[in-house]
Amino acid sequence: MNDALDVALRLLVVFGVFLVLPLVIGQTEHKVMAHMQGRLGPMYAGGFHGWAQLVADGVKFAQKEDVVPAGADRRIFQLAPAVALLPYLLVLVAIPIGPGEGAVGEVVDAGLFFVLAVMGVGVLGSLMAGWASANKFSLLGGLRTAAQLLAYELPMLLAAASVAMAAGTVSLPGIVEAFEWWWLPWQIVGALVFFTAGLAELQRPPFDMPVADSEIIFGAYTEYTGLRFALFLLAEYAGIVVLCGLTTVLFLGGWQGPWGADGLGWVWTLLKTAVLAFVVIWLRVSYPRLREDQLQKLAWTTLVPLALAQIALTGIVKVAIQ
Amino acid sequence: MTLAAAAPYGFLSPTGVEVSFLLVGLVTFAAALVTVTTKQLVHAALWLVVALGGLAVEYLLLTAEFIAWVQVLIYVGSVVVLLLFGLMLTKAPIGRSPDADSGNRWAALTVAVAAAATLVWVVVDAFRTQWIDLDAPQGTTAVTGAMLFQHWVLPFEALSVLLLAALVGAIVLSRKADAKADAKADAGTGGAESPADAAGPADKERQR
Amino acid sequence: MPPIPGSGLAKGLAVTLRTMTRKTVTAQYPDVQPELPPRTRGVIGLFEENCTVCMLCARECPDWCIYIDSHKETVPAAAPGGRERSRNVLDRFAIDFSLCMYCGICIEVCPFDALFWSPEFEYAETDIHELTHERDKLREWMWTVPAPPALDAAAEEPKEIAAARKAAEKLAAQQATEAATEAEATEAEASKAEPGEGEQ
Structure with a gap:
């Protein structure tokens, strides 16, 4: 019984984090993006510097009519947002934020594989939305999503494999345990490849060709309104949380830091995740969107060779130090 | 075989894991059936996701965690995405496609049943009344890795070579087609050069 | 020397980061009133005491958004034995600001200085008909017309x-x-x- 309570409590906490962190990142994005463009961003909702803007947005989304186009494949259309969102919730369960059993939702033996596998499923939601909307822009968005996923899944996996090789385990807490500071220069290429490929999988700018609003409206999400649309947006921001958390755990040493790895380890994890999330926003503000062919070229001619080189380097160093 | 119903293990008093294994198996089987019988192409692909996901759950129930996640990663995450990508490139309509039916369905059924029967026979014949003790994990990553790279390293490498051959073959095929098309295109433009000169600049533009 | 590859990317990041640390340029309008330059074209005020109903403004208006009605009155002779004079009396002067394109031609063309620019701009209405300002309203805008800017010292x-x-x-x-x-x-x-x- 105690076990069940424990599990329920952990899941509840993870669910809370899942609901709160994406909103925090969304609000940060509002503000950071605004200031990077010389604006102020939301200032009214909630009184103090518009802190409740996203809550207000949520209320607005909830009030909107939930429209399903007449020609759409109804059930798949309605199911798609859930398919897009749930995997990130599942992934969040497996990301450790501190040392020990207490700081992870659920220890998964093959955590790395679990995380990457489930993240890949999330894209199915976009594909379902793109196809079921009965809209040419949605279909184009879906196609681009699929092409992008196929291109960037490979370098992401290779980069993750490199760090798994270095640590000698595929368990996420195990990888952090094995982390040493000199892994940072050793795995830096892998980290960059992983982060870039992750950005592309999330369809974040500058890799947002599948939802390029100026040419295909909003890609696969064109026909969505109200709560279902909000769920897709939430999935994007939950994806940022997951990507930044994963990069922290895999490449930045998670809870390991100069001071107090024991008690305040989770602060380090959150801090690193927050910095990475800031970088995600920063990249969005700074760079123009990559064209479709540039996207594919970047993945196949730059990221894949870099990831392979990283694996080779990891292997050589690993053998050398043993 | 009759011993199977007797002690120490038996299927007369199934445990929770066994019951859920059976139920998930039924769901997987049903999803697989719908995959091949539905007339809506994209639905077939999505039911395939359910079937493959069900298989992954079965692996999990057998405590083969690593295989389960790889199943999800490769099949659900990549193969089905590729399938959907292909389907989106076709004219797959929303709703039923009446011509999505094959005259070979009886042949396919025969092959499927034969393959299933063979597999079942092989498995039953190989393992008979052996039972897996599921209390301790049997298929952890460490165990799988050790098995794969110690006992089965030769088949593993052979498979790698096979995949590499397939990869190279695909490249060769696509390049050949490309080269032919290029040659054809070159010939086409070469032949059209003089009439294009005679035609106005507008036509030239169009040819480009 | 060719630029280091990727230096452009870093430059882009630097630009956005620098902008973030600077003060924003957002004007928080309803809370803070904007500081408008003296020649702002907000609304047109009518100094009707100066108006002689010459109709030049209405005729020059490219949008035909100025409406003027008037009648003639005879003024008795000022001195005994003098001639009676006739005078135009303004009945209606209205500007339809839903049509007006703020070109300012009417103000330029007025020979008697009866029309002026005022910087007031907050006169949005929910009904488009309300945007036709009659002479009393136009007269009210006159109070908001700023004094003309001082001349240049060497002018x-x-x-x-x-x-x-x-x-x-x-x-x-x-x-x-x-x-x-x-x-x-x-x-x-x-x-x-x-x-x-x-x-x-």
Whole structure:
């Protein structure tokens, strides 16, 4: 019984984090993006510097009519947002934020594989939305999503494999345990490849060709309104949380830091995740969107060779130090 | 075989894991059936996701965690995405496609049943009344890795070579087609050069 | 030397980061009123005392958004035996700001300085008909017209002031000569009287 309570409590906490962190990142994005463009961003909702803007947005989304186009494949259309969102919730369960059993939702033996596998499923939601909307822009968005996923899944996996090789385990807490500071220069290429490929999988700018609003409206999400649309947006921001958390755990040493790895380890994890999330926003503000062919070229001619080189380097160093 | 119903293990008093294994198996089987019988192409692909996901759950129930996640990663995450990508490139309509039916369905059924029967026979014949003790994990990553790279390293490498051959073959095929098309295109433009000169600049533009 | 690959990317990041640390340029309008330059074209005010119903503004308006009605009145002769004069009296002067394109031609063309720009801009309405401002409203806008900006130090004197000054100088000169002749006269009288006094 105690076990069940424990599990329920952990899941509840993870669910809370899942609901709160994406909103925090969304609000940060509002503000950071605004200031990077010389604006102020939301200032009214909630009184103090518009802190409740996203809550207000949520209320607005909830009030909107939930429209399903007449020609759409109804059930798949309605199911798609859930398919897009749930995997990130599942992934969040497996990301450790501190040392020990207490700081992870659920220890998964093959955590790395679990995380990457489930993240890949999330894209199915976009594909379902793109196809079921009965809209040419949605279909184009879906196609681009699929092409992008196929291109960037490979370098992401290779980069993750490199760090798994270095640590000698595929368990996420195990990888952090094995982390040493000199892994940072050793795995830096892998980290960059992983982060870039992750950005592309999330369809974040500058890799947002599948939802390029100026040419295909909003890609696969064109026909969505109200709560279902909000769920897709939430999935994007939950994806940022997951990507930044994963990069922290895999490449930045998670809870390991100069001071107090024991008690305040989770602060380090959150801090690193927050910095990475800031970088995600920063990249969005700074760079123009990559064209479709540039996207594919970047993945196949730059990221894949870099990831392979990283694996080779990891292997050589690993053998050398043993 | 009759011993199977007797002690120490038996299927007369199934445990929770066994019951859920059976139920998930039924769901997987049903999803697989719908995959091949539905007339809506994209639905077939999505039911395939359910079937493959069900298989992954079965692996999990057998405590083969690593295989389960790889199943999800490769099949659900990549193969089905590729399938959907292909389907989106076709004219797959929303709703039923009446011509999505094959005259070979009886042949396919025969092959499927034969393959299933063979597999079942092989498995039953190989393992008979052996039972897996599921209390301790049997298929952890460490165990799988050790098995794969110690006992089965030769088949593993052979498979790698096979995949590499397939990869190279695909490249060769696509390049050949490309080269032919290029040659054809070159010939086409070469032949059209003089009439294009005679035609106005507008036509030239169009040819480009 | 060719640029280091990726330096452009870093430059882009630097630009956004630098902008983030600077003060924003957002004007928080309803909370903070904007500081408008003196020649802002907000709304047109009518100084109807100056209007002679010459109709030039209405005729020049490219949008035909100025409506003027008037009638003639006869003014009795100012002096007995003089001629009666007729005068135009303004009945209606309205500008439809839903049509107006704020070109300012009416203000330029008005020969009697009856139309002025005012910087007021907050007169949005929920009904488009309300945007037709009648003469009383246009007269009200006059109170918001700022004083004309001071002339440049080296600028030529305005004609009106030059004319007024000339007139004033003329008057002063005239008064001065009058005063001088008067003084001479009194002096002469005084000198006439002086010997008499000396005689005393």
